Amino acid sequence: MRLEQIEKDMLDGKHGKSAQKSMEILTTLGEIFGAECMVDVYGVQIAGVSYANLGEAGLEFLNEMAEDGKVRVLTTLNPAGMDRENWRALGIDEEFFKNQNRAIDAFAKMGIITTCSCTPYLIGNAPHYGQHIAWAESSAVCYSNSVIGARTNREGGPSALAAAITGKTPKYGYHLEKNRHGQVLFKINASVKGTDEFGVLGKFIGDKLVENGKKIPYIAGIPSATVEELKSFCASVATYGGTALFHMEGITPEYNKYAKPSEIVIEINQDDLDKTRAELIDDDLEIDFVSLGCPHASIHEIAEIAKLLEGKNVKKEFWITTARPTKRIADEAGYSKIIEEAGAKFAADTCCVVAPIKGRFKGIMVDSAKACYYGRAKNKFKVKIGSIEQCVEEAIK
Protein backbone atom coordinates (compact mmCIF):
# COMPACT_ATOMS: atom_id res chain seq x y z
CA MET A 1 0.00 0.00 0.00
CA ARG A 2 1.04 3.55 -0.71
CA LEU A 3 1.02 5.46 2.59
CA GLU A 4 1.15 9.19 3.27
CA GLN A 5 3.69 10.56 5.75
CA ILE A 6 1.18 10.85 8.61
CA GLU A 7 0.02 7.29 8.01
CA LYS A 8 3.63 6.05 8.11
CA ASP A 9 4.21 8.02 11.30
CA MET A 10 1.16 6.45 12.92
CA LEU A 11 2.39 3.00 11.91
CA ASP A 12 5.81 3.80 13.42
CA GLY A 13 4.21 4.73 16.73
CA LYS A 14 4.89 8.49 16.55
CA HIS A 15 1.24 9.23 17.35
CA GLY A 16 0.95 6.81 20.25
CA LYS A 17 0.20 3.17 20.86
CA SER A 18 -3.50 3.20 19.91
CA ALA A 19 -2.91 5.00 16.63
CA GLN A 20 -0.14 2.49 15.87
CA LYS A 21 -2.35 -0.51 16.61
CA SER A 22 -5.15 1.07 14.59
CA MET A 23 -2.93 1.70 11.59
CA GLU A 24 -1.66 -1.90 11.81
CA ILE A 25 -5.27 -3.11 11.60
CA LEU A 26 -6.09 -0.82 8.67
CA THR A 27 -2.94 -1.45 6.60
CA THR A 28 -3.29 -5.22 7.10
CA LEU A 29 -6.92 -5.15 5.96
CA GLY A 30 -5.89 -2.90 3.08
CA GLU A 31 -3.20 -5.39 1.98
CA ILE A 32 -5.60 -8.33 2.26
CA PHE A 33 -8.28 -6.66 0.16
CA GLY A 34 -5.93 -5.05 -2.33
CA ALA A 35 -6.32 -1.37 -1.36
CA GLU A 36 -3.80 0.95 -3.03
CA CYS A 37 -4.04 3.66 -0.39
CA MET A 38 -6.02 5.02 2.54
CA VAL A 39 -8.89 7.47 2.29
CA ASP A 40 -9.94 10.11 4.86
CA VAL A 41 -13.31 9.42 6.47
CA TYR A 42 -15.89 12.00 7.48
CA GLY A 43 -17.32 9.92 10.30
CA VAL A 44 -17.46 6.55 12.01
CA GLN A 45 -20.20 4.39 13.51
CA ILE A 46 -18.98 1.75 15.97
CA ALA A 47 -20.68 -1.59 16.64
CA GLY A 48 -19.94 -4.09 19.40
CA VAL A 49 -21.21 -1.91 22.23
CA SER A 50 -23.48 -4.25 24.18
CA TYR A 51 -21.58 -5.85 27.07
CA ALA A 52 -23.44 -9.07 26.21
CA ASN A 53 -21.45 -9.17 22.95
CA LEU A 54 -18.19 -7.57 24.08
CA GLY A 55 -17.57 -9.55 27.25
CA GLU A 56 -14.48 -8.94 29.40
CA ALA A 57 -12.22 -9.58 26.40
CA GLY A 58 -13.69 -6.81 24.31
CA LEU A 59 -13.76 -4.50 27.29
CA GLU A 60 -10.10 -5.11 28.01
CA PHE A 61 -9.23 -4.24 24.42
CA LEU A 62 -11.28 -1.04 24.60
CA ASN A 63 -9.59 -0.02 27.83
CA GLU A 64 -6.16 -0.61 26.32
CA MET A 65 -7.09 1.51 23.27
CA ALA A 66 -8.47 4.22 25.56
CA GLU A 67 -5.14 4.57 27.38
CA ASP A 68 -3.84 7.01 24.76
CA GLY A 69 -6.43 6.76 21.96
CA LYS A 70 -8.55 9.73 20.89
CA VAL A 71 -10.85 9.74 17.89
CA ARG A 72 -9.96 12.13 15.07
CA VAL A 73 -13.41 12.27 13.41
CA LEU A 74 -17.10 12.37 14.37
CA THR A 75 -17.83 8.98 15.92
CA THR A 76 -21.08 7.56 17.31
CA LEU A 77 -22.06 4.26 18.94
CA ASN A 78 -24.41 1.40 18.20
CA PRO A 79 -27.12 0.41 20.72
CA ALA A 80 -25.98 -0.81 24.12
CA GLY A 81 -27.49 -3.71 26.05
CA MET A 82 -29.72 -1.47 28.16
CA ASP A 83 -31.55 1.83 28.47
CA ARG A 84 -29.01 3.94 30.32
CA GLU A 85 -31.65 5.68 32.45
CA ASN A 86 -34.62 3.32 32.56
CA TRP A 87 -32.67 0.02 32.80
CA ARG A 88 -34.18 -1.22 36.03
CA ALA A 89 -37.78 -0.95 34.80
CA LEU A 90 -36.80 -2.98 31.74
CA GLY A 91 -35.52 -5.87 33.86
CA ILE A 92 -31.75 -5.33 33.56
CA ASP A 93 -29.75 -6.44 36.60
CA GLU A 94 -27.27 -4.34 38.55
CA GLU A 95 -24.20 -6.28 37.44
CA PHE A 96 -25.00 -5.92 33.75
CA PHE A 97 -25.67 -2.21 34.28
CA LYS A 98 -22.22 -1.75 35.85
CA ASN A 99 -20.41 -3.71 33.15
CA GLN A 100 -22.26 -1.96 30.34
CA ASN A 101 -21.28 1.40 31.79
CA ARG A 102 -17.61 0.33 31.96
CA ALA A 103 -17.73 -0.23 28.20
CA ILE A 104 -19.50 3.07 27.50
CA ASP A 105 -16.99 4.90 29.72
CA ALA A 106 -14.10 3.50 27.68
CA PHE A 107 -15.72 4.74 24.47
CA ALA A 108 -16.39 8.16 26.02
CA LYS A 109 -12.76 8.44 27.16
CA MET A 110 -11.72 8.18 23.51
CA GLY A 111 -13.94 11.12 22.57
CA ILE A 112 -16.72 9.03 21.04
CA ILE A 113 -20.23 10.45 21.31
CA THR A 114 -22.11 7.80 23.27
CA THR A 115 -25.38 8.04 21.36
CA CYS A 116 -26.03 4.26 21.38
CA SER A 117 -28.23 4.12 18.27
CA CYS A 118 -28.37 2.08 15.07
CA THR A 119 -29.73 5.12 13.19
CA PRO A 120 -26.82 7.58 13.43
CA TYR A 121 -28.08 9.23 10.23
CA LEU A 122 -31.21 10.42 12.10
CA ILE A 123 -29.34 11.99 14.99
CA GLY A 124 -26.49 14.00 13.59
CA ASN A 125 -23.93 11.54 12.20
CA ALA A 126 -25.15 12.37 8.73
CA PRO A 127 -22.72 12.16 5.81
CA HIS A 128 -23.67 13.56 2.41
CA TYR A 129 -23.59 12.03 -1.05
CA GLY A 130 -20.23 10.63 -2.08
CA GLN A 131 -18.51 11.08 1.30
CA HIS A 132 -16.27 8.32 2.58
CA ILE A 133 -17.16 6.95 6.01
CA ALA A 134 -16.33 3.82 8.03
CA TRP A 135 -19.46 2.40 9.56
CA ALA A 136 -20.28 -0.78 11.37
CA GLU A 137 -23.96 -1.74 11.98
CA SER A 138 -25.19 -3.51 8.90
CA SER A 139 -28.51 -1.67 8.56
CA ALA A 140 -26.87 1.76 8.81
CA VAL A 141 -24.14 0.72 6.37
CA CYS A 142 -26.84 -0.25 3.87
CA TYR A 143 -28.77 3.01 4.46
CA SER A 144 -25.74 5.28 4.12
CA ASN A 145 -24.42 3.58 0.97
CA SER A 146 -27.79 3.26 -0.74
CA VAL A 147 -30.16 6.00 0.42
CA ILE A 148 -27.56 8.71 1.09
CA GLY A 149 -24.96 7.60 -1.47
CA ALA A 150 -22.07 7.84 1.00
CA ARG A 151 -19.36 5.16 0.78
CA THR A 152 -18.50 2.56 3.35
CA ASN A 153 -17.62 -1.09 3.69
CA ARG A 154 -19.25 -3.27 6.34
CA GLU A 155 -16.86 -2.66 9.21
CA GLY A 156 -16.54 -4.73 12.40
CA GLY A 157 -16.05 -3.30 15.91
CA PRO A 158 -12.22 -3.11 15.95
CA SER A 159 -11.81 -1.89 12.34
CA ALA A 160 -14.39 0.88 12.87
CA LEU A 161 -12.60 1.95 16.05
CA ALA A 162 -9.28 1.95 14.18
CA ALA A 163 -10.82 4.22 11.52
CA ALA A 164 -12.09 6.57 14.23
CA ILE A 165 -8.69 6.84 15.91
CA THR A 166 -6.80 7.44 12.65
CA GLY A 167 -9.51 9.21 10.63
CA LYS A 168 -8.68 6.81 7.77
CA THR A 169 -9.89 3.63 6.14
CA PRO A 170 -8.30 1.50 3.43
CA LYS A 171 -9.75 2.34 0.02
CA TYR A 172 -11.26 -0.88 -1.34
CA GLY A 173 -14.70 -2.42 -1.82
CA TYR A 174 -17.60 0.04 -1.76
CA HIS A 175 -15.23 3.03 -1.60
CA LEU A 176 -14.50 2.41 -5.30
CA GLU A 177 -17.09 3.18 -8.00
CA LYS A 178 -16.29 0.02 -9.92
CA ASN A 179 -17.69 -2.06 -7.05
CA ARG A 180 -21.00 -0.19 -6.73
CA HIS A 181 -22.82 -1.49 -9.81
CA GLY A 182 -26.11 -3.32 -9.42
CA GLN A 183 -25.84 -7.08 -10.01
CA VAL A 184 -29.39 -8.44 -9.97
CA LEU A 185 -32.51 -6.72 -11.32
CA PHE A 186 -35.63 -7.19 -9.20
CA LYS A 187 -38.89 -6.16 -10.89
CA ILE A 188 -41.69 -5.64 -8.41
CA ASN A 189 -45.25 -6.27 -9.63
CA ALA A 190 -46.95 -5.69 -6.28
CA SER A 191 -47.78 -2.79 -4.02
CA VAL A 192 -45.38 -2.46 -1.08
CA LYS A 193 -46.34 -0.16 1.80
CA GLY A 194 -45.39 0.21 5.45
CA THR A 195 -42.30 -0.82 7.42
CA ASP A 196 -43.42 -4.45 7.70
CA GLU A 197 -44.00 -4.87 3.96
CA PHE A 198 -40.64 -3.29 3.16
CA GLY A 199 -39.05 -5.71 5.65
CA VAL A 200 -40.75 -8.65 3.91
CA LEU A 201 -39.47 -7.37 0.56
CA GLY A 202 -35.96 -7.09 2.04
CA LYS A 203 -36.06 -10.71 3.17
CA PHE A 204 -37.27 -11.94 -0.22
CA ILE A 205 -34.53 -10.01 -2.05
CA GLY A 206 -31.87 -10.95 0.53
CA ASP A 207 -32.69 -14.67 0.25
CA LYS A 208 -32.59 -14.51 -3.57
CA LEU A 209 -29.23 -12.73 -3.52
CA VAL A 210 -27.74 -15.45 -1.31
CA GLU A 211 -29.12 -18.14 -3.68
CA ASN A 212 -27.45 -16.36 -6.59
CA GLY A 213 -24.21 -15.56 -4.75
CA LYS A 214 -24.69 -11.82 -5.36
CA LYS A 215 -24.73 -8.75 -3.09
CA ILE A 216 -26.07 -5.64 -4.89
CA PRO A 217 -29.72 -5.57 -5.98
CA TYR A 218 -31.25 -3.06 -8.38
CA ILE A 219 -34.93 -2.69 -7.53
CA ALA A 220 -37.52 -1.41 -9.99
CA GLY A 221 -41.23 -0.90 -9.47
CA ILE A 222 -41.36 0.96 -6.14
CA PRO A 223 -43.09 4.29 -6.91
CA SER A 224 -42.31 5.89 -3.53
CA ALA A 225 -40.83 5.06 -0.14
CA THR A 226 -40.54 6.88 3.19
CA VAL A 227 -37.36 7.14 5.26
CA GLU A 228 -38.93 4.68 7.73
CA GLU A 229 -39.77 2.16 5.00
CA LEU A 230 -36.25 2.40 3.59
CA LYS A 231 -34.67 1.98 7.01
CA SER A 232 -36.74 -1.18 7.57
CA PHE A 233 -35.82 -2.47 4.12
CA CYS A 234 -32.11 -1.81 4.77
CA ALA A 235 -32.14 -3.72 8.05
CA SER A 236 -33.87 -6.68 6.42
CA VAL A 237 -31.85 -6.96 3.21
CA ALA A 238 -28.62 -6.58 5.21
CA THR A 239 -29.69 -9.29 7.66
CA TYR A 240 -30.86 -11.86 5.12
CA GLY A 241 -28.62 -11.00 2.16
CA GLY A 242 -25.51 -9.44 3.71
CA THR A 243 -26.28 -6.50 1.44
CA ALA A 244 -24.39 -3.25 1.98
CA LEU A 245 -25.70 -1.38 -1.07
CA PHE A 246 -28.79 -1.39 -3.28
CA HIS A 247 -30.18 0.83 -5.99
CA MET A 248 -33.90 1.65 -6.17
CA GLU A 249 -35.19 3.15 -9.39
CA GLY A 250 -36.38 6.72 -8.98
CA ILE A 251 -35.54 6.74 -5.25
CA THR A 252 -31.86 6.23 -4.41
CA PRO A 253 -29.31 8.74 -5.73
CA GLU A 254 -27.10 6.39 -7.74
CA TYR A 255 -29.82 4.36 -9.50
CA ASN A 256 -29.10 5.78 -12.95
CA LYS A 257 -25.38 6.24 -12.49
CA TYR A 258 -24.46 2.69 -13.50
CA ALA A 259 -25.93 0.33 -16.09
CA LYS A 260 -29.09 -1.48 -15.02
CA PRO A 261 -28.22 -5.16 -14.50
CA SER A 262 -29.69 -7.49 -17.13
CA GLU A 263 -27.89 -10.80 -16.59
CA ILE A 264 -30.08 -11.94 -13.70
CA VAL A 265 -33.67 -10.65 -13.62
CA ILE A 266 -36.12 -11.72 -10.91
CA GLU A 267 -39.82 -10.79 -10.96
CA ILE A 268 -41.57 -10.34 -7.60
CA ASN A 269 -45.32 -10.86 -7.44
CA GLN A 270 -47.77 -10.48 -4.57
CA ASP A 271 -47.72 -14.24 -4.09
CA ASP A 272 -43.93 -14.18 -3.43
CA LEU A 273 -44.35 -11.52 -0.77
CA ASP A 274 -47.26 -13.39 0.85
CA LYS A 275 -45.13 -16.54 1.10
CA THR A 276 -42.22 -14.60 2.56
CA ARG A 277 -44.51 -12.94 5.12
CA ALA A 278 -45.78 -16.39 6.16
CA GLU A 279 -42.15 -17.39 6.86
CA LEU A 280 -42.00 -14.56 9.41
CA ILE A 281 -44.98 -15.82 11.42
CA ASP A 282 -44.41 -18.88 13.62
CA ASP A 283 -46.98 -21.56 14.42
CA ASP A 284 -48.33 -22.12 17.95
CA LEU A 285 -47.69 -18.51 18.78
CA GLU A 286 -48.38 -16.93 22.15
CA ILE A 287 -47.40 -13.26 22.03
CA ASP A 288 -46.32 -11.72 25.35
CA PHE A 289 -43.96 -9.04 24.02
CA VAL A 290 -44.40 -6.32 21.40
CA SER A 291 -41.45 -4.23 20.26
CA LEU A 292 -41.32 -1.38 17.73
CA GLY A 293 -38.24 0.50 16.61
CA CYS A 294 -35.90 -1.88 14.76
CA PRO A 295 -33.99 0.02 13.47
CA HIS A 296 -34.53 2.73 16.08
CA ALA A 297 -37.88 4.53 15.74
CA SER A 298 -37.87 7.96 14.10
CA ILE A 299 -39.81 10.83 15.65
CA HIS A 300 -42.34 10.33 12.86
CA GLU A 301 -42.93 6.72 13.92
CA ILE A 302 -43.18 7.71 17.59
CA ALA A 303 -45.84 10.31 16.68
CA GLU A 304 -47.77 7.59 14.86
CA ILE A 305 -47.51 5.18 17.81
CA ALA A 306 -48.67 7.92 20.23
CA LYS A 307 -51.71 8.56 18.06
CA LEU A 308 -52.59 4.85 18.04
CA LEU A 309 -52.08 4.48 21.82
CA GLU A 310 -53.88 7.64 22.97
CA GLY A 311 -56.37 6.74 25.71
CA LYS A 312 -55.64 2.99 25.38
CA ASN A 313 -54.29 0.46 27.89
CA VAL A 314 -51.44 -1.84 26.99
CA LYS A 315 -51.89 -5.44 28.28
CA LYS A 316 -48.51 -6.88 27.24
CA GLU A 317 -44.87 -5.87 27.65
CA PHE A 318 -44.49 -3.22 24.93
CA TRP A 319 -41.17 -1.55 24.09
CA ILE A 320 -40.49 1.36 21.80
CA THR A 321 -36.78 1.35 21.06
CA THR A 322 -35.21 4.58 19.90
CA ALA A 323 -32.23 6.89 20.14
CA ARG A 324 -31.99 9.05 23.28
CA PRO A 325 -32.09 12.34 21.25
CA THR A 326 -35.26 11.17 19.48
CA LYS A 327 -36.78 10.26 22.85
CA ARG A 328 -36.04 13.80 24.09
CA ILE A 329 -37.91 15.26 21.11
CA ALA A 330 -40.81 12.92 21.90
CA ASP A 331 -40.74 14.13 25.53
CA GLU A 332 -41.00 17.75 24.47
CA ALA A 333 -43.70 17.06 21.90
CA GLY A 334 -45.83 15.26 24.51
CA TYR A 335 -45.71 11.88 22.72
CA SER A 336 -43.79 10.17 25.54
CA LYS A 337 -46.48 11.05 28.08
CA ILE A 338 -49.25 9.58 25.90
CA ILE A 339 -47.25 6.42 25.24
CA GLU A 340 -46.20 5.89 28.86
CA GLU A 341 -49.69 6.61 30.21
CA ALA A 342 -50.95 3.81 27.97
CA GLY A 343 -48.47 1.50 29.71
CA ALA A 344 -45.90 1.11 26.93
CA LYS A 345 -42.21 1.60 27.78
CA PHE A 346 -39.46 3.47 26.03
CA ALA A 347 -36.23 1.53 25.72
CA ALA A 348 -33.79 4.18 24.53
CA ASP A 349 -30.10 3.41 23.82
CA THR A 350 -30.90 -0.27 23.29
CA CYS A 351 -33.13 -2.64 21.31
CA CYS A 352 -34.78 -6.04 21.34
CA VAL A 353 -31.79 -7.50 19.43
CA VAL A 354 -28.90 -6.53 21.73
CA ALA A 355 -30.57 -6.39 25.17
CA PRO A 356 -29.90 -9.51 27.31
CA ILE A 357 -33.49 -10.85 27.13
CA LYS A 358 -32.89 -14.37 25.86
CA GLY A 359 -35.74 -16.65 26.90
CA ARG A 360 -37.54 -13.91 28.87
CA PHE A 361 -40.58 -13.96 26.58
CA LYS A 362 -42.43 -16.63 24.63
CA GLY A 363 -43.48 -14.76 21.53
CA ILE A 364 -42.59 -11.35 20.11
CA MET A 365 -44.56 -9.24 17.65
CA VAL A 366 -42.63 -6.67 15.62
CA ASP A 367 -42.88 -4.66 12.40
CA SER A 368 -39.28 -5.54 11.50
CA ALA A 369 -38.03 -8.55 9.54
CA LYS A 370 -34.58 -8.07 11.10
CA ALA A 371 -36.05 -8.28 14.60
CA CYS A 372 -37.75 -11.55 13.56
CA TYR A 373 -34.40 -13.06 12.60
CA TYR A 374 -32.65 -12.17 15.86
CA GLY A 375 -35.74 -12.81 17.96
CA ARG A 376 -35.57 -16.40 16.78
CA ALA A 377 -31.83 -17.00 16.47
CA LYS A 378 -30.49 -15.08 19.45
CA ASN A 379 -33.34 -14.81 21.93
CA LYS A 380 -35.23 -18.05 21.20
CA PHE A 381 -38.64 -16.35 20.85
CA LYS A 382 -41.43 -17.27 18.51
CA VAL A 383 -42.08 -14.35 16.17
CA LYS A 384 -44.78 -12.57 14.22
CA ILE A 385 -44.40 -9.68 11.82
CA GLY A 386 -47.18 -7.10 11.38
CA SER A 387 -47.75 -3.45 10.60
CA ILE A 388 -47.30 -0.81 13.31
CA GLU A 389 -51.12 -0.68 13.65
CA GLN A 390 -51.34 -4.48 14.03
CA CYS A 391 -48.55 -4.46 16.62
CA VAL A 392 -50.36 -1.82 18.69
CA GLU A 393 -53.64 -3.76 18.37
CA GLU A 394 -51.90 -6.89 19.66
CA ALA A 395 -50.44 -4.99 22.61
CA ILE A 396 -53.80 -3.62 23.79
CA LYS A 397 -55.72 -6.84 23.14
Add this chain to the structure above:
Amino acid sequence: MKLEGRKIYKGIAKAEAIVTKDGISFYGGVDPDTGIVVEVGHDLEGQSITGKVLVFPTGKGSTVGSYTMYRMKKNNKAPAAIVNEEIDTIIAVGCIISEIPCVDKIDIKNIKTGQKLIVNGSEGTVEVK
Protein backbone atom coordinates in the same frame (compact mmCIF):
# COMPACT_ATOMS: atom_id res chain seq x y z
CA MET B 1 10.21 -27.89 3.40
CA LYS B 2 9.61 -24.14 3.33
CA LEU B 3 6.16 -22.93 2.25
CA GLU B 4 5.78 -19.41 0.88
CA GLY B 5 2.62 -17.52 1.79
CA ARG B 6 1.49 -14.01 2.60
CA LYS B 7 2.41 -12.15 5.78
CA ILE B 8 -0.59 -11.13 7.87
CA TYR B 9 0.93 -10.37 11.28
CA LYS B 10 4.60 -10.11 12.22
CA GLY B 11 6.58 -12.27 14.60
CA ILE B 12 8.24 -15.69 14.61
CA ALA B 13 6.85 -18.75 16.38
CA LYS B 14 8.29 -22.24 16.69
CA ALA B 15 5.72 -24.83 17.76
CA GLU B 16 3.85 -28.01 16.98
CA ALA B 17 1.08 -27.94 14.36
CA ILE B 18 -2.57 -28.74 15.04
CA VAL B 19 -4.37 -29.03 11.71
CA THR B 20 -8.09 -29.05 10.86
CA LYS B 21 -10.07 -29.02 7.62
CA ASP B 22 -12.91 -27.17 9.42
CA GLY B 23 -13.31 -23.40 9.70
CA ILE B 24 -12.93 -21.91 13.17
CA SER B 25 -15.23 -19.52 14.98
CA PHE B 26 -13.40 -18.22 18.04
CA TYR B 27 -16.62 -16.65 19.36
CA GLY B 28 -18.60 -19.53 20.80
CA GLY B 29 -16.37 -22.16 19.17
CA VAL B 30 -13.33 -21.95 21.46
CA ASP B 31 -13.30 -21.56 25.25
CA PRO B 32 -11.03 -18.54 25.86
CA ASP B 33 -10.34 -19.58 29.47
CA THR B 34 -9.06 -23.07 28.63
CA GLY B 35 -7.98 -22.87 24.98
CA ILE B 36 -10.13 -25.91 24.16
CA VAL B 37 -12.30 -26.15 21.04
CA VAL B 38 -15.89 -26.51 22.23
CA GLU B 39 -17.87 -26.32 18.97
CA VAL B 40 -20.06 -29.43 18.84
CA GLY B 41 -19.09 -31.71 15.95
CA HIS B 42 -15.90 -29.77 15.15
CA ASP B 43 -12.94 -31.78 13.95
CA LEU B 44 -10.94 -30.49 16.95
CA GLU B 45 -13.72 -30.64 19.56
CA GLY B 46 -12.21 -31.24 23.00
CA GLN B 47 -8.62 -30.48 21.93
CA SER B 48 -6.46 -27.62 23.18
CA ILE B 49 -5.00 -25.14 20.70
CA THR B 50 -2.92 -23.31 23.33
CA GLY B 51 0.72 -22.86 22.36
CA LYS B 52 0.27 -24.69 19.05
CA VAL B 53 0.43 -23.45 15.48
CA LEU B 54 -3.25 -23.56 14.58
CA VAL B 55 -3.65 -24.50 10.91
CA PHE B 56 -7.12 -24.20 9.34
CA PRO B 57 -8.68 -23.09 6.05
CA THR B 58 -10.40 -19.86 7.13
CA GLY B 59 -12.37 -18.18 9.92
CA LYS B 60 -16.14 -18.11 10.27
CA GLY B 61 -18.81 -16.67 12.56
CA SER B 62 -19.26 -13.47 14.54
CA THR B 63 -16.88 -10.50 14.42
CA VAL B 64 -16.74 -10.76 18.22
CA GLY B 65 -14.28 -13.62 17.54
CA SER B 66 -11.46 -11.07 17.26
CA TYR B 67 -12.08 -10.10 20.88
CA THR B 68 -12.15 -13.76 21.96
CA MET B 69 -8.66 -14.21 20.49
CA TYR B 70 -7.50 -11.16 22.44
CA ARG B 71 -8.91 -12.64 25.64
CA MET B 72 -7.09 -15.95 25.00
CA LYS B 73 -3.83 -14.06 24.60
CA LYS B 74 -4.40 -12.24 27.91
CA ASN B 75 -5.18 -15.61 29.55
CA ASN B 76 -2.01 -17.19 28.09
CA LYS B 77 -4.24 -19.64 26.23
CA ALA B 78 -3.74 -18.36 22.68
CA PRO B 79 -2.20 -20.38 19.85
CA ALA B 80 1.50 -19.61 19.18
CA ALA B 81 0.74 -18.77 15.55
CA ILE B 82 -2.00 -19.11 12.94
CA VAL B 83 -1.73 -20.45 9.41
CA ASN B 84 -4.69 -20.14 7.00
CA GLU B 85 -5.40 -20.94 3.40
CA GLU B 86 -7.39 -17.72 3.01
CA ILE B 87 -7.56 -15.22 5.87
CA ASP B 88 -10.84 -13.50 6.77
CA THR B 89 -11.32 -10.16 8.53
CA ILE B 90 -12.15 -11.63 11.94
CA ILE B 91 -9.00 -13.76 12.22
CA ALA B 92 -6.79 -11.03 10.71
CA VAL B 93 -8.02 -8.40 13.16
CA GLY B 94 -7.83 -10.94 16.01
CA CYS B 95 -4.16 -11.69 15.22
CA ILE B 96 -3.27 -7.99 15.01
CA ILE B 97 -4.89 -6.95 18.28
CA SER B 98 -3.59 -10.07 20.07
CA GLU B 99 -0.14 -9.98 18.44
CA ILE B 100 -0.24 -13.55 17.15
CA PRO B 101 2.10 -14.25 14.19
CA CYS B 102 -0.01 -15.16 11.16
CA VAL B 103 0.54 -16.29 7.56
CA ASP B 104 -2.04 -17.15 4.89
CA LYS B 105 -2.07 -18.35 1.26
CA ILE B 106 -0.58 -21.67 2.40
CA ASP B 107 -1.74 -25.01 1.01
CA ILE B 108 -2.49 -26.60 4.39
CA LYS B 109 -2.56 -30.13 2.95
CA ASN B 110 1.23 -29.95 3.20
CA ILE B 111 1.05 -29.76 7.00
CA LYS B 112 0.20 -32.59 9.40
CA THR B 113 -0.77 -32.41 13.07
CA GLY B 114 2.24 -32.93 15.31
CA GLN B 115 4.85 -31.61 12.86
CA LYS B 116 7.22 -28.96 14.19
CA LEU B 117 6.73 -25.65 12.36
CA ILE B 118 8.52 -22.33 12.22
CA VAL B 119 6.05 -19.62 11.27
CA ASN B 120 7.63 -16.37 10.17
CA GLY B 121 4.85 -13.79 10.09
CA SER B 122 7.25 -11.04 9.07
CA GLU B 123 8.30 -12.86 5.88
CA GLY B 124 5.13 -14.84 5.26
CA THR B 125 6.76 -18.27 5.39
CA VAL B 126 6.06 -21.57 7.14
CA GLU B 127 8.93 -24.03 7.58
CA VAL B 128 8.03 -27.69 8.18
CA LYS B 129 10.75 -29.50 10.14
